[in-house]
Amino acid sequence: MSQTIAHAFLFDVDGVITDPAEKKVTQKGLIEAIAERLDSDEVVTLNTGRSISWLSEKGIFRELETSVKDKSKLSNFIAIGEKGGTWQAYEAGTWKNHIDESIEVPxxxxxxxxxxxxxxxxxxxxxxxxxxxxxxxxxxxxxxxxxxxxxxxxxxxxxxxxxxxxxxxxxxxxxxxxxxxxxxxxAHVGKHLGARKIADWIQSKGIKPEHFITVGDSQSDTDMAEELQDDYPVEFVFVGDPEKLDSSRLHCPIIFTKARYSAGALEYLKSL
Ligand SMILES: [Mg+2]
The missing domain is CATH 3.30.70 (Alpha-Beta Plaits)
Structure with a gap:
């Protein structure tokens, strides 16, 4: 049986969830706005080159856990780290870490x-x-x-x-x-691999999002939208400097926010 939801979000982390210079969450209300999405049964995912332990150190999982009203809704959250090499999900009431054994360096x-x-x-x-x-x-x-x-x-x-x-x-x-x-x-890791793993994970849960919202602040973040745009209804939200974006490979809708970085991410969530 499949469940249709309005949105699945794929967020880059540096410059979208965390401040690019301070390297931590500084935007008031952002984690709460993300938690609200989970509480309303939507899917929220992170797709980053950072390690899972870095995300943990920055308190992202802890803050999310205290911000959701119903903790069981965290089962619709996953964080992909190391450009697709590792991930953390909330399974059976607790955080579980995973590693892709096929990806390693000696x-x-x-x-x-x-x-x-x-x-x-x-x-x-x-x-x-x-x-x-x-x-x-x-x-x-x-x-x-x-x-x-x-x-x-x-x-x-x-x-x-x-x-x-x-x-x-x-x-x-x-x-x-x-x-x-x-x-x-x-050579095969990257934002596209993370996005593909996320889409497969959503599908394996029997969830059908009406919109896949990919959010980024850098050129490499377009890889998320590019990877999924032919298979799913995708939108790309850009919170970086619009002049630095080459969107020639995207044929999905692109949304630019007025505010930049994590303020832009919050602005977008509030506009929904
Ligand atoms: Mg970034």
Whole structure:
């Protein structure tokens, strides 16, 4: 038996749920507005490159748990981390963590990159120990993005050299440099993988959303809408700088909010 609901939400986290600079939830009323959606039987999901333990540290699960009126409604919530590699869901009254065993990076490679960061890049970057299925190195909070991006070029070059090592070169690993991070990941992970896992999860629960609302602040977030737009009724809500968005691959409706980032996410939820 299938149950029709109005909306399923797929939220990016950095810059949508959390403030991009402060890296935590700062928007008053946002988690409450999300909890209201769960209380009215809708589906809420997160799709991020962050680790599940990072989300937990930021108090996102705890706040959600205290904001819903009926805790059993959390069964319609799932958080996908590490670009599809890990996830946390509320199952049988408790949080359960999962990992995609098919996605991993070798321990020796992790050690090599950790050493590289410590020896040559530790003035600007740190090695993210919380990741389970990928390697993530990040800019230290408060450092200059200009200085970071300059040094990031050296890091990417060094990483490229290491990935040519016979032990690694057939593993299908990819380097993903972003504004504040440089990742080494399995070539098939990404926002599209997270979105696909979310859609399959919703389907497995027998839930039929009338609208799949994907919400993001970066170009890579369009991958969520692109992945699902041919199979489901999808909308893309963009809360970042509209001038920086290339929407040429999307043929679903695109909504721009007046407010940016998490204020934009709240503005959109209130408009429904
Ligand atoms: Mg983001």
């Amino acid at each position: 321990l020796e490679l992790q050690d090599r990159i950790r050493r590289l960061i410590e020896e040559r890049f530790s003035d600007l970057m740190f090695f993210d120990e919380s990741k389970l299925t990928m390697i993530s190195t990040e800019m230290i909070d408060g450092k200059s993005i200009t200085e970071f991006s300059e040094k990031q070029k050296d890091l990417v070059e060094e990483m490229n050299r290491i990935l040519l090592d016979p032990d690694y070169k057939n593993l299908n690993l990819r380097i993903d440099p972003t504004t504040i991070a440089t990742d080494i990941q399995n």
